[in-house]
Amino acid sequence: MDIKREDLLRLFYYLKLTRRLEDRVTSLYHQGKILGGAWTSNGTEAVSVGYGYALEKNDIAAPYFRDMGVFLIRGITAKRIMAQYLGKKTGVTGGKEGNVHVGDLQYGVFGFPSHLADNYPVGAGAALAFKIRGEKRVVAACTGDGGTSRGDFHEGMNLAAVRKLPIVFICNNNQYAYSTPLKLQMAINNVAERALAYGMPSKIVNGNNVMEVYTAAKEAYETARNGGGPTFIECKTMRMHGHSEHDSAKYVPRELLEEWKKKDPILHMETYLMENQIAKKEELDGIDLQVQKEIEEAEAFAEESPYPEPEEVLKGLYATPIEE
């Protein structure tokens, strides 16, 4: 699949935006400005950027917590995300939730529950609704390698396969579920083998090559959109930070990190664009500058934003409140 130059540059922009935003979050976390935890997708950004960018406007993303690229691409701004991290009223959830535990239906993004792979059946349900109503919309649901061991992963995959639902299941296989390596997570070499048991086609892609992720996702979405049922896409990548920013990840062999550092998704994209004379270094630097400016503005916006009123704690429990 040929990807248009304009789209290639957007993919590059979103990779950069995701990386720089999360790098800034990491710094703020270490400065003690972020309460709770800070989970990033460092090293694996091409997964969320690739599958997120391949979605159409009316599609639905049911993400997991290393999917910052999806939030940004769908239209949740860096400003709102930064405010979310700082627990501000202007954050995506107005302070009700922290960090990556967000969702916004206005942009077709389902909220992320920490219970990994919960969004597999939830995503399948949205796909079911599209099928019942005869709408040509698709869902992308994502989880990590660890999440594929949970029952909800299997129940969601099975339901989608049996009913040929318009959904694409993405797996960000970043080798470690917190400290647990793949070999203690499953007795198979590829997560994609799990899809076989459900009679679901699958594809294994280089998760550090955003174009490969994008292309595979785009093709799978079209299959799903045209009644061809679900596909499972395993994106092989490497988590370059700890599980969360408090975690030094000493359990990961340094050589492994060194090896993957050379395969960095942004470096890969940059090299590709320049070697194929799609963009010159100056143009890419210009995009990076724009990204940096955007992050600075987002941080300033978040810092200046007010905190929510404590009384907010009692608001919003029900969509249909009951009078006492």
Added chain:
Amino acid sequence: MKEITYLEAIKEALNEEMARDASVFILGEDVGVYGGAFRATEGLSNKYGEWRILDTPLSESGFTGAAIGAALVGMRPIVEMQFADFISCAFDQLVNVAAKNHYRWGAATPIVVRAPYGGNIHGGAFHSQCIEGFFFNVPGLKIVAPSTAYDAKGLLKAAIRDNDPVIYCEHKYLYRRIKDTVPEEDYVVPIGKARIALEGKDVSIITYGAMVHTALEAAQVLKENRVSCEIIDLRTILPLDKKAIFNTVKKTNKVVVLHEQTKTGSIGAEVSALINEYCFDYLDAPIIRVAAPDTPVPYSAQMEEAFIPQVKDVVSAVEKLMHY
């Protein structure tokens, strides 16, 4: 007006709501061609087709999650748990996803989970449980438990039209044993409102579900002893109708709390605590709880009878209060 059974009331509500609103659909195990283990969906498959009466794989978490996802994109799914006992498999989706969606990220999740619950049917530990207590401590859910055909129909309609996740506890023992009149025309019973099942002045019996009928029988016995009981049928368990509870306490000054759920940490414990906290000065005697003992539901008829509160237990509790 016409006379129908509790089960027919449920069937009618399902049929009428599906006819009224194309976004209403049913999913669960054996609900389609077979018509459900208790025949609540019998005939609906022929009328609405396999995509609106959807037989799912045996996966409570999977299809509950799917209901949530469908609800997020505009459907009004009704999940049938074959037996309420199996709802434990869907605990995570209900407690962490459905219940918290609106509070966390502002997304309404209009699902109804039908839970055929309760004992007295010789079903043993896995087909007789009262499950309302599992969810009573989960803000964001609504729980209803009708005791009459009129309420079964009106509350199910209200639950389907409500924008929040509602656990609809339908008592299996009442399915074919209870008959009462319902209007020909459309009506709903509002969620959050208890009713006075019997007016009285000496002692209040606060209860719900099948125990309302036990209380009514007990009141008949007590009437012969010139004791006048007021029976409050809670109808909605979460959130409780505090006003109705306090009003009856202020009227009779003596309270028996009655339920089939096991005693420790029960609905009755909360009702009792509420009265202590807000109506202590109105009490002429300590509150007595009549409830199932803290054991699994036993199978043998003799033991099950000992487990489930009986008319004689209610009568002796009321008499104890009268002699306090």
